[in-house]
Amino acid sequence: MVFNFSLFTVVKGGGMEEKIVIKNFQDVPILSISLQSTLWNKTGTWRYLRPSYISFRAPCSQACPIEQDIPFYLTSLADGNLKEAWQKMLEANPFPAVCGRVCHHPCERECNRKEYDEALAIHALERFLGDWGIKGGKIEPKREKRDEKIAVIGSGPAGLSCAYFLSRKGYPVRVFEGMNEPGGMLRYGIPEYRLPRRVLNKEIERIESLGVEIQTGMRFGCDLGLEDLKPYGAVFFATGAQAEQRPMITGSDHQGVWHGLSFLQEIHSQKRPSLGKKVAVIGGGNTAIDSARAAWRLGGKVTVVYRRAKEAMPAIAEEVEEASQEGVEFIFNAVPVKVIDKKGKVQAIECLRTKPGKADASGRKKPVPIKGSNFSLPADSLILAVGERADLSFLPQGMKSENGLITADFWGRTTVPGIFAGGDAATGQGYVSQAIASGKRAALAIERFLEKDRPDPPQNGREVAGFERINLDYFPRAPRAKLPSLPVPVRARGFKEVHGGLGGLKAQKEAERCFSCGNCIRCHVCLVVCPDVAIAFNEKENGYLIDTDHCKGCGICAVECPRSALILEEEKWSE
């Protein structure tokens, strides 16, 4: 058999045609293959849709108060590139090991993966990377030094976060702390079983290693005042909220009545107050739950009384769940009215049932006590944890708002130029990550202030990649990683950390579950599926190039992209 691959018509580049004459049977090929290369045929001109790479905002990043680029560091983690992952994390968060333990992780609530099987264990992975950093991470040294000194009042998460970000920009920062040790609420408000001191100390040490000076035992308003801050280019107030609110309850000065924060501080200083057998805790926030679980660890039979329903509790839901597992009991929709005593010693708490009334300013229904619904809860001691306020007695009246906070805008700017504020004292938000976020925003605002009032950047308006944008065919179902935790009887014996961390392999496997919503991870699916071989990977740029001369705009790449990092737009041909 003789093959002859000549084609009878050759189309030349300029549209010229050259006829090849078929003289006989032999001249006819067994199949038609063009003699010339088809590269001249710019099929890109057929295109009316153009694919282009895009980066949507992932819902987790959108939900994160400090706007961490979660898909980015999870992709690095999945690739086994821990250093890159940790460094990326540190760009947004000075406290990954702390947040990986105590953050309320709204990221997981928004995770697209929960619509498919289970949300990604972002919180556990943050902790994994944070712990890795404590062991082996090295932070990049700051590049240039700035002259203006910055003072930060308060060494809680907001204050240290502000100090951290300014210090990374090269500013010399001094932090003044009223207590004997830095950390604020992280140290004095969160018990060891949630956040071991060793972890907190290591993360604070890293901030100090950047050059941040922390001066403890310097309480603003006592040990130093506004005039002492004159040498500083800017001041950031993050004095927190430690003043405990007192409920309207008779007999709250009896022996055996505690306030949540002072109780937790007592625990922190290794004192083990004697609470008796039965402990009642009033409140539904994190301080209440921390107090209840700490009291349980001291051997008490603990009952939490909260005036609203379980769903309305401000405390982190997992914490409430774990408290229940440990045997803490809950009475919802009830308020204490009176401490019943015997010779000044607590015997029981008299409570009233409540029902939801009209919505208040925050939109939540205000509980209304039901007359005659009195009941008595036997108790040897009572811990009141119904909220904290900021104590701002040191500030001039003009800087305070009606709701008892320092008046400050989104960026932390107060009414006085050069003075900034954040954290619980200014925002009234109670979560650690929110405090870190306010410190971070203030650091950026201080930098702009010192650079002669550079304008504020526009708000991040990127579209969020919703669940409908994920191409599920590319993701096998996989169960969410579970943290190891101490059995309940072991927890009762002390304040050992309840949860362990993930191992390296488990963490990597969990990170592989990440959809990386709306963000290219160089998976090559687009490159593989392109029928025109019009997509090439550029090693140097770590990205893809689309050969628009030959891309016909079929859209298969965009449809197939597992994570919508490619979109199709109408092609606007310029005539």
Added chain:
Amino acid sequence: MRCGVPAFSPDPGGRKMERVISGNEAVAYGAMLSRVQVIPAYPISPQTTIVEALSDFCARGMLKADFVKVESEHSAMACCIGAASAGARAFTATSAQGLALMHEVLHWAAGARLPIVMANVNRAMAAPWTMWCDQTDSLSQRDTGWLQFYCEDNQEVLDSIIMAYRISEKVLLPSMVCLDGFILSHTYEQVEIPDIQEVDPYLPAYVSKFKLDVEDPHSFNAAFLPDVYMEQRVKMQEAMEEAKRVAKEVDQEFGKAFGRSYGMMEEYRVEDADVLLVTTGTVTGTARVVVDEYREKGEKVGLLKMKMFRPFPVEDVRRVLQQVRKVAVVDRNISFGSTGIFAQEIRSALHHHGEGTSIFGFIAGLGGRDVTPAVLKEIIEYTKGQDTPEGDIAWMGVKP
């Protein structure tokens, strides 16, 4: 029913071995030993365990191939076409409705002269739903330009896959290797699995004479105008004719290398036969027993096994059948409005070439009905008792 993935499998570098395996596993081993590179597959009973076994081989690293899960049989064949166009050795397997869904691309694969090999597990066509064996599915694809081979046992299945690549890659037409659904596909027999070190020299890596190349792109299969299309068709027919010679050669060389050969058809005890049975597929094995019985009684009954259906070995068929007075063709298929398909082919082959031979056409075993020795004996007795056939079709075992 999942008569499945083998419990253990040969190391591709291992020695030849004997093993009891199903027909579907024999297909998978044949494909693995052929070192296929791309396997686009879509499941359909009774073929599914073939691609299950192959995906298992791929997953275990025993076979370095791209296993592509596709969304239909049409896509499976389209993907084979793409892979083969790029110079890869492509393989797939299907049955019945799946094969029918491929019909359009079967023509394309042949016209584009791509040496794809496909296993078809013969299953009767629906409606009504059926899972069981007959050969109407593959025989109704007879005009697509594919070579077709029908196998008698599991050993022949394995060997035929390897041989099919040799033949196809020589003549540049695709091959279909057919095995009877359940009767072979799910039946376990002793099979010798050749050593891949011996298969490699017998079936070297496929080097395509022309292939898609992104570095040097050309247009493939663009239109042929009426002034040349017909010549291209003549060349396809020439390749089919060529395949008859190549297939014999390949079979003989296989015999030299592995000690087994089959021929494109096999004459079994045909000497001086008064009645000659013509069978294909697994009916052949039953027919051998029946023929032996007749011969023992001193009756002159012989058997012609048809292995190759496309190209139809007309010359060989004539040579054998011209000598015989009565031929009983057993068709496990029906071309509605005509007759059994093998009977048609044989009548056509003998036209003007065997005026003294009477062709009796029987249709038996549709939709999985057993073709037992009793059925074959009835066919032989009927043929013995008639001078010429009463009609073009004699239906076997149809309820009165």
